[in-house]
Structures are given as C-alpha cells and as structure tokens.
Amino acid sequence: MSHCDEATNDIEVSTNSKRSGTDGVSRRAYLASAGAATMFASAGCAGGGGGAPTINVITWNDFAQDPVVESVEENVDATVEITSSTSSTEMFQQMNQSGDFDVAVPNNNLVPRFLNADLIEPVNTDAVDNYGSIYQKFRDFVGQQFTQDGNAYGVPIRWGWYGYAYDTREVPDHEPSYNIMFEDDYVDTDLDGQVIMYDEAAKTMPVAALYLAASEGGSSYKEALTENDRMTFTEDQIQNMRDLLIDQKPSLEGYISSDTTFIQQFQQGNFLVGHSGRNEIVRLQENQDADWVEFVVPREGAMAWYETAVVSQASDNPEMAWEVVNEYISPATGAELARQGKSPSCNPNVADELDETEAELYGRIDPERIEQFIPFKDIDSDVQEPYNAAWEEVKA
Amino acid sequence: MATERGGSTEPAEQTSQEYTDRLFSHQRIESLLGNGLYAFAALMLVFLWLPLLIIVFLSFAQSPNLLPFEGFTLGNYQGITGEPGLRSSVVASFSIATLSAIIATVLGVLSSFALTRYQFPLREVYRTFGIIPMIVPGVILGVGLRFYFLTVGIDPSFFATVLTHSLYGLPFVLLIVSARLYTFDESLEEAARDLGADPLTTFRDITFPVIAPAIGAGFLFAWVRSFEDYIRALFVSGVTTDPLTQWMFGKITKASAENLNVLNVVSTLIVLAIAIALAVAMNYGNVTGYVAGTGDEEE
C-alpha cells in the first residue's frame, strides 16, 4: 500500500512546482475558516433541562412527533425524551450497550431477545392500568411470546398487517393471493418488472412460506410460522423459500423498505403491485386522495406486527417509565399515535377518540379478523445461519 | 519533348496532387479530431454538471418532478427553516469536521516533519500506515472501528465520530504537508540557525510561513472529507448524533415529495456554498496542485 502514497506524493510535487499560486494569503483564508468553524462547534454544546424526571425512550419516529409527546407530558408528570430509531435491532443494541434508555418500543419479534438478554423488567400491572383493555388476542400473543414465570415483559402498543397493494387502473379485480407476485399469468396484466417486495427478510421470507404453504403438501410451512414462538423452518424449507425468491427476482422492479419511498414510487407509477403494510396504503389514500389503489389480504394469510413497549432494568425510574408506556395505549395518546402512523392501537377504546373516517381506517378492528393474522416472529436459532444466508443469496 | 516532359512531370504532378489531397484530407481529419476533442471535453463537462443543474432547477420548481413542470417558487427555500433536525445536523457536522480536522492537522504536520527530516526504524511502515486510513474502504474502516469502540467501551457517539474522522483526515494532511516539506529548501533553516535563531524561532519565522498554505490546504481537505463522510459516521455516530450526511441519507431513502423538495434545496445550498468557497480559495492559492496529490476515495 505504500506504493500509492509514493505515487500521489510525487504527482503532487510535480503539480506544486507547475502552478504555484500566491502562498501567503491562503493562510489567512484558512484561519478565517477555522475560526468560523470553531464558533459552530461551541454552538453545538448548548442544551439541557430540568424539572420533572426525564424518561428516555428509543422508538419509532411517530412517537417523537409533537402531538404525541405533548399528550404524554400532559398526563404524566415526566419529561419525555425521544430518540428516533428505524429498526428494532438498533433499539436492542442501544439498550444492550448503554443504560441511557428507560423505554424501547421494538416490534414484537425482538422482545424475546430483550428478555433473554436480561435487559427488561416485568410489566408493572399497577402502573399500566390500560393493559386490561387491549384486544384479548394481543394478550394471548404476549402469553405465547414473552411471558416468564407468569410475568409479562412487554405491552403491545399499535399493530398492523402486511398484504399487498395494486393499481386498480392497470390490474383487474382478482382473488387476493400471493400468486400475483410469483406467477406471471395470475392476472391478465403484464407484471414483468412491476412488482415490489419488502426489503427485509423478516417481511418477505414469510410471504414465500405462505405461498408455498398453499401449494400441495405445503401445510408444514404454515405450521412453522404458527406453532411456536419462533419460526421453525427446516433447512430444506428455507432453501425452497430461497429458490422461490431467487426465481422471482428478475421480474421484480426492486426491493423497498421505506414507507415513504414506497408511497412516492407507487404514486409515480414505478410499479403496479407492491408487497406492503396496510398503514402505507392508508397514508397514500388519505393524504394523496389516491382512489386507484387497493390493499388486500391474500387468501393464504397475512403477517401482523405489533410494536411492544419494554422497560429497561437499568431505568432509574421504572414506575414512571411504565406510566409513560401506559399513556401510549390510553385513548387520548393512543389516538395521536394511531394518526401519526395510520395504524390502529392495540387498545380498541382508542377508536372512541378518532373521528369517523379515521376510525374506519385505523380504529376498532373486528376481533374475528385479528384471529386470521399470524404475528411476525424471529427465526429459530437452530436455523438462523441458513436463514440469514438464504436471504443474502436472494439479494445477491 | 512535350510527351517526354509530360511523361516526366505528370507523375510528379500527380504525386504532388495526391500529396496535397492526402495532406488536405489529413488536415481535415486532424482538425476534425481536434474539434472532436474539444467537443468531447465539453460534453464531459456537461456530464459532470447536468445532474447537479437539474437539482438546482428543481429546487426552484413547484413539484419535485421535472415533468409536468408546474412553475417556479421560492417556497421550498422558506420551507427548510422549519425542517426538524436540519439545524442540529448542520451544527453536528460542522463541529465534528472542525474538531477532527484540527486533530488531523496537528498530528499530520508533526508526522510530516518526522518523515521528511529524520531517518528512523520502521519509517516506511509508519508512512504506509499513515496513508492507509484514506485507502481502506470506508465501510470496512467504519465497521472495524465500530466493533472496536464497542469493545473498549466507547459507544457510537459524537466523540467516536470525531476520533474516526481525525484518523481519516490524517493522510490528507500528511500527504500535502510532507510534499511541501520535501521541496522546502532546508538551507534556509540552516542559515537562520547559523545566524543564532533557536529552533522555535526558526520554525516561526522561516519554516511556518512557507508550509502554512500546505497546512491550510491539509486542514481544509480533512475538514471537507469529514463533512461529507457518510459511511464511517453511519457506524460510529450512534443514534444520538445525526450529521448532515445521515440526515440527508434518511431523506433520500425515505423519498417523498416534501423530502425531495427539501433535499433539492439543501443540495443546492451545498453546491452554492462550495462554489463560493472554491472561488475564494482558487483566487488565493494553488488549489489544483493540492487536489492532484490527494485524489482518493470518499465513500
């Protein structure tokens, strides 16, 4: 590597001697710029506060919006400091590395990880008095996924589900099915290069599994998704899912993981069918008056997420932290959160605070529908390596 | 005679005719090639500039799409003052760039002296490792430092980013300043010392004025590289520090009409700021010379 520096050095010497400028003045320019920059540097060190205890929360950007923060601070005697994060894994690592955060709100599938790493407190049921109001189904999920010795370790806040959306101007009515993503003759529209999949293994691998589950003798795929608190695919199953997705790749427009990018590109007509969460589509319909988009739940089933608040063992103020969590599923704050994310609260009573159109889109959901959904889960640690490798191969 | 003459001159005439023809077409080809060269060069300037000009154009447009064109507005510019996080990102980036460039400059100038004035064991190794931070792919430097920092107990943070960028900036200072020192006439220093000046005075009065522009250039390079770095900061800046590049990348990957408008405005302002700074710098010093010696990666 030392070779390079020799080259650059000598090139430089030669140019220096060729076009040398007026040397004396640039020193002044340099000092001036350094001075200006130092001013900026010192400006960066301002800040601070005092008063009520501060609860530090690391969570999704929706929680950092003013109406949400204000609503919490109105009802709880604490200052809420939100650090925005874009991934549950990041929230886990932050809490794992530092004691800076009292509360995190990862997706449900990451909560067992927090629990196994001994990072979180059991739910303080006295402080979280709204817990009893949430849908029975979510309390069941909590029981299945992260309850130890009779103690629950997380409080479901909001939820939503994944299906796909399509452009009704180009794609005819059809029976909703994942076939549309994998079979080019499922509808009478040329979808080559017109399909978007979600850019995340956790979202897209289950789609492959549900598609394969619907084929003959594929019921074991569905069992792997539903039977345990983790996805228990065999290596063979993972390979089949991988091969299916690799075969699908050439006909995709691409993979997108950001909601806003998905909305922007859908609107611009970059693709016709997009694997997505429901909240993106609600946002698209509500904000942009897009009446040409239809969101459907495929007949094979749909995956559902619910974000779950956990409180750190390192918190100085766990009681207050749980009160903040409780506020997130209270009707008032819950409604603000639902509006921000276009996603229903896990507490059905929140719907009472929403107006009619809002409630229709992300208010009370028929419990029978909830029964059909399969919660996202982490992959079983026995097959974690082949699973990760499979997704890498799909993306390669 | 006539035939003879004709016989003898005709071929000659023919040859000269042919020769003129060939010369003519040769010249035409030459001039075509020459013009083509300049046209191609101009085309390359267009290639460099077109996408940037489109950003500037769109920053004044109503809609973030080129077509259909919906008229001009200054509204995008008014909009960015209320943009959450933008201000603190700019402050964070300025602070990180300034602190890390100061560190890189101090270390780089000292090591340049060592490299040009002294012989010592492992000198070449030392020099090579002084250059590596700018050669090793950013993603690898970032990942390596992230794991290392986490293990020694430095959380990804403002501080970790300053450390990372100070290392990244070091080679730029080192290359520029040591190149200047190589061409520096040491007999000047000797003369000063012979006249009784101590090393500090010699440095202050003789050496520093000569190498100051190089130090300034090195500082600016380290500063710019830190300011525009995304990938290293991605791994070491953590969730609490949000340099401008992280902020912008977030806007790009979360593309929406509003975000694109903001991005076009911020990008235009960056191009404008650089344009002014560069014009000033080029008026004062030999920017080209310094640039040529340090062209390297930045991602």
Place this chain on the structure above:
Amino acid sequence: MAAPDRDETLRATLVRGLSRRRTSLGVTVGPSAIWIVLLLVAPLAFMTAVSFASIDSVTFDIVWEPTVNNYYNLVAGGTSEYSLGPLVYKATAFEKAVLLSYAIATVATVLCLVFAFPLAYVLARLDDRMFKIVIYLVLLPFFTMYLVRAYSWRLMFGQSGVLNQVLGAVGVGPVGAFEFGILAIIVGLTHAYFPYMLITLYASLDGLDFSLIEAARDLGASRVDIVKDHIIPLTLPGIVGGCLFVFVPSVGAFITPQILGQGKVQMIGILIEQRAIGEATNAATASAASMAVVVSIVVAMFLVFRYVNLDELGGV
C-alpha cells in the same frame, strides 16, 4: 557567562528539548503513531480476531471460541451457478458480491479513464484564463458532497426519473435501461470518481513537454501514433494512479449502490453493512467478509504494481 538557570523558562526548556534528536523525533512521530496504533492497527487486529470468533445468537455478544466457519461460509454452500464450459461453479452471496463489485468497479474505472483523458488533455493545453474557468467547473463537483452527487443520479434514473420523463415527453416510452440497477450504479460511480481520474491525469499531462509532440507532428506522425507512442507512455503513472483512485473506492462503494440499486444490486459494501448493523447483525461474519475484501484489494494492488514499474510511477 550569565547564569543560564535564571533564564530557564518553559520556552528555553522546549528549545533545548527540541534540539535533542531523540526528543524531537518523539514529539513528531509520537502522537500520530499513538493515533495510528490505537485507531487503525488495534481495530484491524481486533477485527481479525473477531472474524475467527462466533456470535451469541441472542445478545449479539462475541463468543471467543476460535473457528474458521466465518471464512468457510464465505465460499461454501453457494447457489448461484456459473458455468465455464463444462465447469459449473456455485457462487455464494459473498463471492457474487465480490465479483459484482469488481466488475462494476472495472467498468466504472475504464469509463472514467476514457472520458477523463480527452478532457485532461484539453485542460493541459488551455491558456491560463480558460484553464481557471474549466478547472473551476471540474473542481466544483469534486468538492460537492458525494452524497449530493449520488442523489442527483437518483433523480435522473428510475422508471419515472428525469431521463425517462424526457424520453416520454418526446414520445419514446420509458426505457428499461434507465431504471435503477447496475447501469445506474455504474453511471453514478463514474460521475462520482471522474474528477479524481481527471485531476490525476491532468497532473501527469501537465508535466508533458508539448513541443515534443509538435515536433513529432511536424515529422508527420499521426495523432494515433502520437497518443500511442508518446502521450500514453509518458502519462502511464498518472493513468495507473487515477485508475487506482477510481477502482478501490468503487469496489467498496456503499452509498451509490444503496441509492441507485433499488435493493437489487448487492455489492460488497452493502453486504458488509447488512452483516454489521442490518437485520442479521453478526460482528463475526461481518469481520470475516471485511478482512477477505481487504486481502483481495491488497492482492489486486500487488498484481497491478507487479506489472507497472514503481520507479516509473514516481517519475513524473
């Protein structure tokens, strides 16, 4: 004669200290050496160590049990088939990413060279006033944030990007090649690193004696001959240097493929980022991939320098 101790000030101590060779060497080498050891050598050594460890699947913590699995998995168990005659090779995601990155970087480097050479030549022959204007136009994009330049191409490409919109307006339907993907990435990288190539080439062309070329032309040499026999040999160090400055960062590019690839093009940078902080976070496999890439770059550079005389490189 005056008692020196009375004048003993900090400054004098400093001066005396600096006059001693050992002290001055320590002062000049020391700080940066400490920095390099603590922030470069130690992290790389640590990364090497981690690449032979494994990761606790629950906490992501490092488990110090020596294994070569992380390296083994880089090359074993691939699925993408490549056939060369009767030979069929199944490449892993990592191998594919390496091949793809090297291929993309090679194309971008060649494009940079072909595009930059004429401009650099023109630049070297311009008079001072024009030179200042043109070099300003070249340097401005050079100093403009890398991210802004990558973003500018995001606007240009895509099914409804500027290119396809303009084509659509003149009646040519959206062209598939202008969608996000490998071509967009190559263009983005070429644009990003073009100024490096240009300036490095210019630096070597600027040292060229153009009267030699005039003389050769007077003697009837064609332009092609002149370029082949004079310009290229004389600027070879600049060409090699420029190629290096484009190729190495292109191989490790992250932003450009991330922004212009629409999730379909997994170059090395993206693969490592995914392993380091992505969904399947794993410090050990990320380290192994990083070390393998570092080694591949060192080997590539070694091969390049075997065929180019080093002294020539330095002899501009």
